[in-house]
Amino acid sequence: xxxxxxxxxxxxxxxxxxxxxxxxxxxxxxxxxxxxxxxxxxxxxxxxxxxxxxxxxxxxxxxxxxxxxxxxxxxxxxxxxxxxxxxxxxxxxxxxxxxxxxxxxxxxxxxxxxxxxxxxxxxxxxxxxxxxxxxxxxxxxxxxxxxxxxxxxxxxxxxxxxxxxxxxxxxxxxxxxxxxxxxxxxxxxxxxxxxxxxxxxxxxxxxxxxxxxxxxxxxxxxxxxxxxxxxxxxxxxxxxxxxxxxxxxxxxxxxxxxxxxxxxxxxxxxxxxxxxxxxxxxxxxxxxxxxxxxxxxxxxxxxxxxxxxxxxxxxxxxxxxxxxxxxxxxxxxxxxxxxxxxxxxxxxxxxxxxxxxxxxxxxxxxxxxxxxxxxxxxxxxxxxxxxxxxxxxxxxxxxxxxxxxxxxxxxxxxxx
Amino acid sequence: xxxxxxxxxxxxxxxxxxxxxxxxxxxxxxxxxxxxxxxxxxxxxxxxxxxxxxxxxxxxxxxxxxxxxxxxxxxxxxxxxxxxxxxxxxxxxxxxxxxxxxxxxxxxxxxxxxxxxxxxxxxxxxxxxxxxxxxxxxxxxxxxxxxxxxxxxxxxxxxxxxxxxxxxxxxxxxxxxxxxxxxxxxxxxxxxxxxxxxxxxxxxxxxxxxxxxxxxxxxxxxxxxxxxxxxxxxxxxxxxxxxxxxxxxxxxxxxxxxxxxxxxxxxxxxxxxxxxxxxxxxxxxxxxxxxxxxxxxxxxxxxxxxxxxxxxxxxxxxxxxxxxxxxxxxxxxxxxxxxxxxxxxxxxxxxxxxxxxxxxxxxxxxxxxxxxxxxxxxxxxxxxxxxxxxxxxxxxxxxxxxxxxxxxxxxxxxxxxxxxxxxxxxxxxxxxxxxxxxxxxxxxxxxxxxxxxxxxxxxxxxxxxxxxxxxxxxxxxxxxxxxxxxxxxxxxxxxxxxxxxxxxxxx
Numbered sequence: 001x002x003x004x005x006x007x008x009x010x011x012x013x014x015x016x017x018x019x020x021x022x023x024x025x026x027x028x029x030x031x032x033x034x035x036x037x038x039x040x041x042x043x044x045x046x047x048x049x050x051x052x053x054x055x056x057x058x059x060x061x062x063x064x065x066x067x068x069x070x071x072x073x074x075x076x077x078x079x080x081x082x083x084x085x086x087x088x089x090x091x092x093x094x095x096x097x098x099x100x101x102x103x104x105x106x107x108x109x110x111x112x113x114x115x116x117x118x119x120x121x122x123x124x125x126x127x128x129x130x131x132x133x134x135x136x137x138x139x140x141x142x143x144x145x146x147x148x149x150x151x152x153x154x155x156x157x158x159x160x161x162x163x164x165x166x167x168x169x170x171x172x173x174x175x176x177x178x179x180x181x182x183x184x185x186x187x188x189x190x191x192x193x194x195x196x197x198x199x200x201x202x203x204x205x206x207x208x209x210x211x212x213x214x215x216x217x218x219x220x221x222x223x224x225x226x227x228x229x230x231x232x233x234x235x236x237x238x239x240x241x242x243x244x245x246x247x248x249x250x251x252x253x254x255x256x257x258x259x260x261x262x263x264x265x266x267x268x269x270x271x272x273x274x275x276x277x278x279x280x281x282x283x284x285x286x287x288x289x290x291x292x293x294x295x296x297x298x299x300x301x302x303x304x305x306x307x308x309x310x311x312x313x314x315x316x317x318x319x320x321x322x323x324x325x326x327x328x329x330x331x332x333x334x335x336x337x338x339x340x341x342x343x344x345x346x347x348x349x350x351x352x353x354x355x356x357x358x359x360x361x362x363x364x365x366x367x368x369x370x371x372x373x374x375x376x377x378x379x380x381x382x383x384x385x386x387x388x389x390x391x392x393x394x395x396x397x398x399x400x401x402x403x404x405x406x407x408x409x410x411x412x413x414x415x416x
Numbered sequence: 417x418x419x420x421x422x423x424x425x426x427x428x429x430x431x432x433x434x435x436x437x438x439x440x441x442x443x444x445x446x447x448x449x450x451x452x453x454x455x456x457x458x459x460x461x462x463x464x465x466x467x468x469x470x471x472x473x474x475x476x477x478x479x480x481x482x483x484x485x486x487x488x489x490x491x492x493x494x495x496x497x498x499x500x501x502x503x504x505x506x507x508x509x510x511x512x513x514x515x516x517x518x519x520x521x522x523x524x525x526x527x528x529x530x531x532x533x534x535x536x537x538x539x540x541x542x543x544x545x546x547x548x549x550x551x552x553x554x555x556x557x558x559x560x561x562x563x564x565x566x567x568x569x570x571x572x573x574x575x576x577x578x579x580x581x582x583x584x585x586x587x588x589x590x591x592x593x594x595x596x597x598x599x600x601x602x603x604x605x606x607x608x609x610x611x612x613x614x615x616x617x618x619x620x621x622x623x624x625x626x627x628x629x630x631x632x633x634x635x636x637x638x639x640x641x642x643x644x645x646x647x648x649x650x651x652x653x654x655x656x657x658x659x660x661x662x663x664x665x666x667x668x669x670x671x672x673x674x675x676x677x678x679x680x681x682x683x684x685x686x687x688x689x690x691x692x693x694x695x696x697x698x699x700x701x702x703x704x705x706x707x708x709x710x711x712x713x714x715x716x717x718x719x720x721x722x723x724x725x726x727x728x729x730x731x732x733x734x735x736x737x738x739x740x741x742x743x744x745x746x747x748x749x750x751x752x753x754x755x756x757x758x759x760x761x762x763x764x765x766x767x768x769x770x771x772x773x774x775x776x777x778x779x780x781x782x783x784x785x786x787x788x789x790x791x792x793x794x795x796x797x798x799x800x801x802x803x804x805x806x807x808x809x810x811x812x813x814x815x816x817x818x819x820x821x822x823x824x825x826x827x828x829x830x831x832x833x834x835x836x837x838x839x840x841x842x843x844x845x846x847x848x849x850x851x852x853x854x855x856x857x858x859x860x861x862x863x864x865x866x867x868x869x870x871x872x873x874x875x876x877x878x879x880x881x882x883x884x885x886x887x888x889x890x891x892x893x894x895x896x897x898x899x900x901x902x903x904x905x906x907x908x909x910x911x912x913x914x915x916x917x918x919x920x921x922x923x
Contacts, residue, residue, distance in 0.1 A: 020626040029631075030666050035623035057620045075623075076615045077635055078667065080643060084613070087643045089667050143670045150705060196789055196805035196843030204805045205758075205794050206751050207786035248806040257913035258835060290909045299782040299835045301745065322916030325909055 002334035004364060005342065006046065006371050009357075012342030013042040016354060030091075032075035033065060037097035038358035040104045041381050045361055045372045050105065058105035062098050063118045066090075070123030071141075072098035091141045092131060095124065096158045099165045100381050103388040112388040113395030121166055121396055125178040128162055131155070136185030152202035156190055157215035160222040161379060165389050168227040168397070176400050183223060183241070190216045190245045197299065198251025210259050210297040210310040213252065220245040221317045221378050227393075229376070229386050242318075253321060259311040260325055263294035263303050263332050292336055293328030305337045305344045305356040309363035316366055316377035326367050333360055442537050443530030446518050453513040479509050486511070524595030540593070547589040553582050557605075579605050599633030606650055612636035613643065631661045642671055647678035659693065663700045673709050683714040691735055695742070704748040708755055715759065729760045737770065744774065750783045754790055763795040779827050782836040789840060792820060793847055808849035817848040825858055832862050832875035842881070856885050867897050876907040887921060896921055 016039045025035070040058060043050065050058070065073045071090030073079035079088040099116070106115040131138045131147045138155035139147025149155065163181060170177065193200045193216055199208020200216045223241035224234055234240050246252055294303025295311050308329050315324060337344045337360065343352025344360030365375035365382070373382040379389070439445035451458040456476045460468060468476060482504060484490045485497075492500060504511060520529035523540075532540065557571075557579040564571050580603060587598035601607045614636040617624065627635075634657045641651050655672040658665055676686050687710060694703045711732075718724040736753050740746065757767055768791050774784035793799050793809065798816060803809040824841040828834065845852060862878035865871045873879055879898050886895035896918055903914035 016623075020624050023626045023628055025625045026627055026631055027662050027664055029625055029627070029635075029662050030664055032623045032625070039623060057618075058622060061618070061620075061622050074666065076617050076621070077639070077665070080613060080639060081616060084643045091666060141666060143667070148670060149666075150701075192804065194804065194806050195786070196793075196846065197839040198806075202751065203754075205754050205790045207747065207783050209747065247804055251806060253913070253916075257910050260909050262909050293909055298745070298747075299839065300780040301782070323912035325912065328909070 002331060002338070004334060004369060004371050005338060008340070008342035009042075009361065010046055010048055010342070012339075012352060012357060013039060013046065013048070017043065021354075029077050030074045031093065032077075033062070033072060033094040033097040033101070034074075035354050036062070037101045037104075038354050040101055041385070042358055042361055044104050044382050044385060045365055045375075047373065050107070052107075055105045055107060055111070059102060059118075062101050062105070065094065065098065066118070066120065067127075068120075068123075070120055070125075070127030071095045089141050089143075090127065092128075092138065092155055092158045092162070093140065095128075096162050096165075099162065099389065100379060100385065103385050103392055104381065106388055106392070109391065112391040115388055115392035116166070116396040117399065119166070119396060121400060122176065122178055124162075125167055128159060129179060129181050131159065132181050132186070134185070136182060136187070136189030138186075150202060151189070153190060153193055153200065153212045153215035153219060156186060156219040157222075160186070160219040164222045164225055164227075165379075166393060166396070168393055176397065187220065187223070187241050187245045190219055191247055194247050194252070198248060198253075198255035199298075200252070200255075207298060208255060210256070210295070210307050210314070213255065214310045214314045216245065217242070217252075217314045217317050218378055225378065228390055229383075236319075249318075253315075253318070256311050256315055256318075257322070257324075258299065259295045259297070259307060260293050260329075261296060261303055262290045263292035263336065290325060290328045292332040293325040294332045294336075295329070302347070303332070304346055305333065306346070306359045308333060309359040309366070312363050312366055313377040313380070330364065330367060330369075333364060440533060441530065442520060442532045442534065443528075445534065446514075446520075446530060450514045450516050450518075453510065454516075455510075475507070475509060478504075478507060479511070479513075482509060482511050524593070543589055543593055547586060547593065550582055550586045550589070554579065554586065557582070558608075561605075576605050597629045597633075599630055601633055601637050601654075607637060610637055610640050613639040615639075628661065631658075634658050634661070638668065638671075642667070647675045649679070651675055652679070652681075656689075663693065663697045663702060666702070669702050669706045673706060673713075676710070677713065683710055686710055687731075694739060698739070698743050698746060699748075701748050704752045707752060711756070711759060725760065729756075729762060732756055732760075733762070733767075733770070740774070744778060744781055745783045747783070750787060753787060757791065758794070763791065763797060767791050775827065779831050780834050780836055782839075785836040785840050789843055792816065793843075805843065806846065809847050810849055812847055817844060817850075820844045821848075828875070832878065835877060838875070838877035838881065851888060852881070852885050853888050855881065856889075859885060863898075866894075866901060871901070871905075873901070873906045876902060879906055883917065892921055 016035075021035065028035070036058075040050075062072070065076065065079050067073055067079070067088055067090035068086045069090070071092070072094045073088045074091045074094040078091065078094075079085065099119070102115045102119070103112065106112045127142070130142060130145075131140075133139065133147055133151070135151065136156075137151035138159040140149030140155055142148070159181060167178060167180070170180075193202065193204055193212065195201055195204050195206070195208040197208050199210070200213040201208050202212060220241040223245075226233065236243060238244070243249075295307035296303055297307045297310065312324055312329070315321070333344065336348045337346070337350075337356070339345050339352040341352065343354075343357030345352050346356045361372060362375060362380055365372040366377050373384055375381075376383050376386040379386055436448060439448050456468065456472055456479070459472075460476060465473065465476070485492065485500060522528050529537065529540075557575065560575070561571050583598070583603040583605075587603055590596045590598055601612075612633070615632065634654065638654055638658050641654065652672065652675045655668050655675070658668050659672070662668075675681075676683070687707070690703060690707055690710070694700070694707075697703060714728075715725075718728065733753075733756070736749055736756070739749050743749070756762065768788065771784050771788040771791060774781050775788065778784075789805070793803075793805065793812065798812055800809050800811045803811075821841065821844050824837050824844060827837040828841065831837070841855070845855065859878045859881050862874040863872070863882060866873075866879075879902050883895045883898035883902075886892070886898065899914045899918045899921070903911045903918075907914065
């Protein structure tokens with residue numbers, strides 16, 4: 001049985017952390033916070049410790065990207081210095097990754113409680129609310145005061161997570177209070193995304209896609225998640241967001257099961273759309289074995305490392321009603337897309353990149369790999385980091401308690 | 417200030433130095449010059465202080481004493497100083513001496529300049545001189561332009577062109593001499609009034625990217641003009657520059673759209689430009705979002721003119737077809753196509769035909785199947801608006817349902833193990849509100865001798881559907897058998913799922 005080449009992965013991530021990312025990453029300059037989060041989170045998963053200097057440096061870099069009106073900018077490219085700082089643009093995905101990275105960069109109870117110190121919670125939550133459209137969807141950033149970007153489930157997911165991380169479930173008389181987003185509209189929008197084949201898309205008229213399914217299920221999952229992840233989740237009932245948000249759950253489960261495919265290594269070809277051609281079913285017998293089980297994102301598409309994550313993590317959030325083919329998937333990841341220099345490629349033989357390398361590790365952690373920490377399939381980070389996020393939220397709430405009540409704070413001039 | 421030495425002298429006469437080989441490097445030349453102006457120094461180093469004559473000793477030590485005074489390290493009153501220098505002059509002490517170990521500095525590769533051979537050094541000096549000369553030309557241009565602007569005019573285009581070539585030449589020299597990069601924007605006089613805002617990052621920033629130099633420059637100008645909200649032609653070109661290098665930049669597109677609106681640029685030109693960008697960046701999402709914004713903006717202006725709308729529909733679908741030829745399952749393009757159909761109400765036989773053609777080409781193209789479902793079941797003339805795809809819609813005519821069922825069945829017969837056509841069949845059936853059991857005969861033809869020696873299955877999807885059909889008919893045992901055979905033989909990849917279905921069956 002192939003194993004995770006932990007040493008090589010550590011080397012790969014250390015390279016990413018310590019040196020410049022290659023020029024090809026220029027086209028993803030706007031999502032540097034995502035890279036930073038994946039890199040630091042990979043350190044966390046692989047238990048590579050950060051020195052206190054490292055932690056300080058990570059914290060100050062992330063906080064340097066905070067927008068004065070709330071939220072975080074995707075990269076230094078989008079944040080402006082000094083007086084112009086409000087002319088930068090905060091972005092929902094960046095905000096999600098910023099909060100997780102801040103939590104990763106804390107060590108021990110005390111630091112975790114202070115992990116969100118410096119985050120302008122009130123402004124951020126008000127900004128988040130402004131990102132929501134009337135139809136319940138979320139934009140990725142504000143432009144001329146209006147939410148812009150696609151209406152797809154990615155933004156619903158990110159909004160739901162950010163809300164959980166910073167707001168928690170507050171009761172009407174809780175201090176400090178911030179108005180909530182429109183949860184009902186949010187669920188209604190997600191509900192409109194399920195397609196005829198049980199999958200999910202930006203709109204139900206579009207083609208189903210495992211990534212959008214993950215995001216929709218994730219968004220609903222966080223609406224139901226208790227403020228403390230260790231508290232019991234609500235029992236499945238018609239009252240849960242999950243139940244209200246998915247019109248056809250059996251269809252969804254069928255769609256997710258359908259993402260697995262018997263990966264035939266000999267069919268792999270760069271230019272070929274398929275690597276599984278099932279002209280006849282006879283070849284798929286147990287005797288010959290399903291040695292490698294790949295996952296695709298859409299029906300009849302090629303297997304790709306990241307879709308093992310998107311599909312398996314979605315099932316995990318749905319309570320793992322049935323197991324996927326863990327052994328076959330592990331072999332696919334470890335024997336086919338794990339790269340000799342560390343990290344994972346998208347397909348067999350492709351060079352590793354941060355995105356696939358991280359999500360490859362992530363799904364191995366979901367499968368319970370002994371070399372990796374316990375994983376939170378909803379936030380895509382270790383359970384340990386989720387624990388820190390809860391402490392950070394508590395710490396931040398405690399620190400800002402009552403502040404909003406004072407007259408001088410209510411004009412929005414003072415950062416809260 | 418030390419006065420010039422006079423001819424009369426009491427100091428020791430300077431002996432002729434021995435002929436030395438001419439220097440090869442700058443460093444050697446400096447050393448030779450140092451000794452030439454510090455002759456006693458060399459003797460003293462070679463033979464020791466004791467070897468000097470008493471007069472030489474006196475000159476040598478007095479000469480050492482000049483230095484602290486001349487450097488003001490020993491403060492003297494004005495009078496004392498005058499006396500002092502008088503004495504120095506009288507003694508004819510060698511005060512005009514070169515310093516030792518002159519630091520020539522290093523070049524951009526870190527090579528010490530004193531290791532340069534003289535010819536190399538001369539070449540470098542010439543370059544520096546040329547750069548200085550060009551700088552004068554450049555400053556003259558700036559002064560001329562300032563003057564012209566004060567008078568309310570602009571310099572002729574030739575002058576600007578000449579200035580551009582001056583700056584280009586300066587940029588080359590600066591790079592050669594000092595390794596300094598002057599990007600194309602800094603070289604263009606049109607951008608002189610913009611103060612770029614470079615990305616100031618600490619050395620230890622996270623996820624640093626080895627940006628190409630042109631990108632770093634273009635972004636620093638973009639940040640500046642976006643901050644001042646300049647909406648101009650040059651900014652439009654700047655957005656193009658940034659988009660070419662980073663099409664996923666999330667605000668440059670919005671900014672570009674704002675410019676297009678402000679300058680009232682022809683939307684069709686912008687779409688034409690976008691076509692080229694899209695062909696170069698097949699997997700980019702922002703391009704298609706931008707296209708939607710353009711269309712949303714443009715349509716109201718032509719909506720009263722059906723001919724223009726028709727022309728637009730034609731050019732848009734043509735381009736979509738072209739790009740789908742390159743990438744038949746491109747997610748963003750198909751999503752845009754669905755948007756377009758809704759927006760331009762293209763619920764036409766031609767649109768259905770386009771999807772059909774792509775299915776004919778590749779029966780496993782799920783994007784094309786998906787599009788067909790959309791064109792049929794989201795057509796407001798045929799279907800109930802807002803009806804979910806997972807819900808029955810009784811407004812859809814029996815003829816349409818029958819046609820779609822027949823189409824799916826025909827394609828299933830062609831490739832029984834194709835997921836897309838089976839999903840389609842199920843989807844149509846849900847829409848129709850008909851029972852799954854109505855598909856029993858059709859489905860059973862792909863399965864024979866189930867559970868027997870002669871068992872043969874042409875499609876695992878048929879077996880899957882049969883399980884549901886038998887369940888609906890109340891035949892749990894048979895349904896269970898289908899699922900068991902799927903898990904054990906016909907689709908073991910999904911073993912976990914089939915076993916879950918068996919458990920559900922028994923609930």
